[in-house]
Amino acid sequence: MSIGETLTQERQQAGLTVTQVSLQTRIRETVIRAIERDDFSACGGNFYARGHIRSISRVIGIDSEPLVREFDEMHGGAPQPVSAVTAFEPETAVAFRERRAPNWSAAMALALVLVVIYGIVQVVGNETGTERRQARQVAGGPGAGQPAATPTPSATPTRKDPVAMAPRKKVELQVKARRTTWINVRGDKGKTLFSGMLRTGDVREWSAKKKISILIGNGDGVRLTVNGKDLGTPDQDGGGVVRLSFTPDDPDGA
Numbered sequence: 001m002s003i004g005e006t007l008t009q010e011r012q013q014a015g016l017t018v019t020q021v022s023l024q025t026r027i028r029e030t031v032i033r034a035i036e037r038d039d040f041s042a043c044g045g046n047f048y049a050r051g052h053i054r055s056i057s058r059v060i061g062i063d064s065e066p067l068v069r070e071f072d073e074m075h076g077g078a079p080q081p082v083s084a085v086t087a088f089e090p091e092t093a094v095a096f097r098e099r100r101a102p103n104w105s106a107a108m109a110l111a112l113v114l115v116v117i118y119g120i121v122q123v124v125g126n127e128t129g130t131e132r133r134q135a136r137q138v139a140g141g142p143g144a145g146q147p148a149a150t151p152t153p154s155a156t157p158t159r160k161d162p163v164a165m166a167p168r169k170k171v172e173l174q175v176k177a178r179r180t181t182w183i184n185v186r187g188d189k190g191k192t193l194f195s196g197m198l199r200t201g202d203v204r205e206w207s208a209k210k211k212i213s214i215l216i217g218n219g220d221g222v223r224l225t226v227n228g229k230d231l232g233t234p235d236q237d238g239g240g241v242v243r244l245s246f247t248p249d250d251p252d253g254a
Contacts (some may be wrong), residue, residue: 035049067078105136120215171248178222193208209248213246
């Protein structure tokens, strides 16, 4: 008899149903019925088929080894033992990752940032006569391409007006941000008063005894007030970098 016929006959002689065998072996009834028809395709492979044969044989009370040997003869023989070396040998060669090369792109990016910072520091620290002329043009003072206005008698301070006769003792600068921009403000002896971003609507004020210099990253992004006089926007057209300097002698709008 075949394997399936033997299992069927022994199960029936043991007085067990397929359902009872399924409950004790935890093998689905459809698989047990297929095995009893010598159909092992539902087992999921030869390894599981051998296990099912052994489990069913144990429940119905027969020796499973003759049936397993018969199954192996029908399906190409018993599996060969595998050595420990073969068992742990990978089927494909393991590719070891090579050591990464230095990340030159990151290094070059860092160097570029350092160069840009150095350039900004150099621009701030090296003010020229052109900056002073540009500041006077914005403030409307002498050197703006127009002759200095001759003071009228009414504007000439008199001894009765001591406040008008007193010279201004410091320069005052107010900056209002029309849009977000970067600025750098320096006072006497090049001392940094502020360096950073101003957000839209921010208003900041600084003062110094002799001179205030300002470097604006976006010339049309701020509005300046110097010594109480509204100078407006330094660069209404270009929106580029603007460098300006102011002293207590600049017009105050009085």
